[in-house]
Amino acid sequence: xQGQETAPHAPLALSPAAVDRIRTLxxxxxxxxxxxxxxxxxxxxxxxxxxxxxxxxxxxxxxIVDADDVKVFIDPKSLTYVKGSSLDYWxxxxxxxxxxxxxxxxxxCSCGVxxxx
Numbered sequence: 001x002q003g004q005e006t007a008p009h010a011p012l013a014l015s016p017a018a019v020d021r022i023r024t025l026x027x028x029x030x031x032x033x034x035x036x037x038x039x040x041x042x043x044x045x046x047x048x049x050x051x052x053x054x055x056x057x058x059x060x061x062x063x064i065v066d067a068d069d070v071k072v073f074i075d076p077k078s079l080t081y082v083k084g085s086s087l088d089y090w091x092x093x094x095x096x097x098x099x100x101x102x103x104x105x106x107x108x109c110s111c112g113v114x115x116x117x
């Protein structure tokens with residue numbers, strides 16, 4: 001896969017709730033070309049953790065996963081850890097957030113933010 005291309009077989013599945021939330025963020029930040037950036041960084045109690053934030057545009061080397069009118073940008077290094085995963089969004093009385101369901105993770109901490117492979 002090369003940068004700035006939409007993956008033909010999406011390496012990350014997006015739930016309808018995740019798509020709706022990303023769409024809401026695009027409107028909130030008034031960034032029609034923006035999308036969610038998903039990265040893996042060192043840290044957390046299990047060694048690696050997900051970092052999710054909103055980005056105005058994709059980077060040149062990003063793989064772009066799109067669903068309907070929303071996009072998720074993933075750098076090639078992070079893609080190796082999340083390929084085959086799904087991104088969901090949940091809400092409850094205490095708040096909400098994105099959740100990555102990653103079949104590549106051998107273990108995860110109880111908060112669901114960090115993992116090991």
